[in-house]
Amino acid sequence: MTAWPLVQLGDICIPANRYTTPTPGEAYRQLGVRLWGEGAYEREQIDGADTKYANFNRIEADDLVVNKIWARNGAVAVATQGQAGTYVSTEFPTFVLDQDRIDPRWMRLITKWRGFWSACDEKAQGTSGKNRIKPGQFLSIEIPLPPLREQQAIAARLEGLAEKTRQVETHLDAVERDAEHLLALRFRDVIADAPLRPMVEVAPAVRRPVEIDISTRYREVGARSFGKGMFTKPDFDGAEATWQKPVWIKAGDLVLSNIKAWEGAIAIAGNEHEDCIASHRYITCVPEPTTATAGFLAYYLLSDEGLEKVGSASPGTADRNRTLSLTNLGKIKVPMPPVATQEAFDRLKTEIAALKAKHTAIREANAALLSATLERVLA
Structure with missing residues (x-):
């Protein structure tokens, strides 16, 4: 990096004071700021009667917007053209950049x-525990400032x-969508004429009680919602x-x-x-190897x-009361094509999972490339 001069933010921007008093019955577009430099985003609208703040500040394109509380975690953004006309509360100090000296x-x-x-984290350190950054502290931060053309x-x-x-x-997203569509079509075909059999016959629940030993170390596992795995x-x-x-949990268990x-x-x-081990809230089912596969x-x-x-077998109205009993689970009927067909489907599913894993690695490498390039430029 060229030895660019360091300039305080207070030298290249001024407060944007476009305050307005919220009017009941009028809708206001709200702006939020993501962490770690991920930019600003438009939040839900709010009625002027529903805010506790006496004033809103109107945002214009290229404004520099700071979240007082989360600036220490990179919650600072430059508003886009599409975000002009949104509003922020007094918790979001906003500044106008001097575009003769700094490009947005x-x-x-x-x-x-x-x-x-x-730098934001250092300036936000306080004794209240909230670590809000004050506008004056923020404006004292120094940043490298090359010539405008550079x-x-x-x-x-x-x-x-x-x-x-x-x-x-x-491109990766499109490939993954096509792969998931192919998998769904393949599944539709293999279950089209498959007989239905109750879970209790093809994958009965097996409970392996744990006798807790106070001198032993254990590792606990669980299952995430929405099919997100263990x-x-x-x-x-x-x-x-x-x-x-x-x-106890064993490899190959179907865990619910x-x-x-x-x-x-x-x-x-x-x-x-x-x-x-898992808590008593988990059911472990073991597929009959000649009949069913856990993946299928x-x-x-x-x-x-x-x-x-599964929802019908989990009666109740409140989240915590929607309990799936062993009896109800055992009664759920599932399609059972030949186990060889299920295994072939599992292999296709595994191949697609491997493809997604490669894509994840590519995405991570892309993100690292951008981050490393920025560090080389600015460090």
Whole structure:
């Protein structure tokens, strides 16, 4: 990086004082600011009668907007053209950039820079525990400021790089949608004429009670909602256990939360979950190997049709009271094509999962590339 001069923000921007008193019956578009330099976003509208603030500040394009509380976590943004006409409360100090000295695109890059986040965090340190940054503290932060034309040239190059990565991600998204569509079509075909059999016959529930030993360390697992898979909690000593009747988990188990299965808390235990434990709230089903596979069953139960059956088997009106009993689970009828057909479907599903994993790695590399390039420019 060229040894660019450091300039205080207070030298290149001034407060944007476009205050208005909220009027009851009038709708106001609200603006929020994401963490870690991810920009501003438009929130839901609010009626002037529903705010506790005496004043709103109107936002214009290229305003620099700061979230007092979360500036320490990079919640600073430059408003876009489409966000002009939104409003913020007094918790969001707003400034007008001197565009004869700083290009708004350069300031956007600054908001994505770790060095800037660190400066905001340092200025926000306080004794109240809330660590709000005061406008004066924010304006004392120094940023590198090359000549205007150099700012514009660097911003254009980095925007070009960002656009290329967006194009790559758009392509990856399209490929994944096509793959999921192919999987859904394949599943539709294999269950079209398959007989329906109750869960109790093809994958009965198996409970493996755990006798907690206070001298033993355990690892607890659970199933995320919406088909997001298993999660693992940190190890803990048996003496710290606060719940009763936990169960052992084995690799290959079909694991269901008896209180959240209706919203997709259904997953397959992997090798990494072998010999972990789960609370008594979890049901473990073991597919009959000559009849069913866990992967096929999980895909069906997480489908719209499967979740409807699971929901019907989980009576109750409130979230915490919608409990899936072993009896009701056992009665759910699932399509059972030949096990060889299920295994072929599982292989296709595994291939698509591997494809998604590769795509995730590409996305992470893209994000790292942008971050590293910005650090090289600004560090």
